[in-house]
Amino acid sequence: MSGNSGEDDTGYGKPPRATRFAKGQSGNPRGRPRGRKTGIPYDAVLGQTVTIRENGRDRRVTAAEAFLLQLAKKGLEGDGAASRQALASIEHARAKQVLRDDMPIMTIVRSCVAPGSVTPALEPLRMARKLDRQRPTARMALEPWIVETALARLGSRWLTREEQRTVVKATRTPRKVNWPEWWTELPE
Structure with missing residues (x-):
């Protein structure tokens, strides 16, 4: 080692003196290029x-x-x-005056749904239909295809006579359903 320790030491965090930035000189002399976007590109x-x-x-x-x-x-x-x-x-x-006077008026309709209620989802999924379209609380009726699919999923499990009556009443067009052989409560 030489006698002037400290000034010419190199190692971790101490680059050789010849490659260090000169005092007062920017580490990025040309700076950021013109026209370069600095913000997040929301637009x-x-x-x-x-x-x-x-x-x-x-x-x-x-x-x-x-x-x-x-x-x-x-x-x-x-x-x-x-x-x-x-x-x-x-x-x-x-x-911000983004909404101009010549834009059409939009209506937002808010419909309150009880937690856990599946009724509002049945119509868009075409699984059921409102029996009276004018009343918001109208009874829903199941489509025949969803009844058939649900019955097929039962496998060997059979419904009681009371459960069968309920399903027939809840079906929009029960005559169009292909009821299983074990079904006893057929529609009139």
Whole structure:
């Protein structure tokens, strides 16, 4: 080792003196290139068009619109956080004058559903149909295909006569169902 220890030492965290940055000189002399984006590319991502499916039909919308539609849907389904965020987004858009006067008025319908209720899911899945479309509390009737599928899943288990009567009453068109051989409560 040489006599002037400390100045020429090299090793971990101590690069050779010749390769060290000079005092007062930037480590990045040319700096960031011009035109380089520094922020998160929200506009590039949310401006892309995506395909969504509404009521069985495909529709092309921006990713931002699809995101807001999904947020509003979750809010209407009872998700409180999504509901608050959707309302905040609408207020923010109004404040920025994004919503113009020439845009059509949209109606948001909120439907309250009891926790655990499957009734609102039955119609979109085409598993059941409301018997009276005008009444929100109308009775639902099961479609024949779902009854047949459910009966096939029973296997060797049979339903009681009372359970059979209930299934026949709950079926929209019981005459169209292919009832199993063991079935005793046939529709009139």
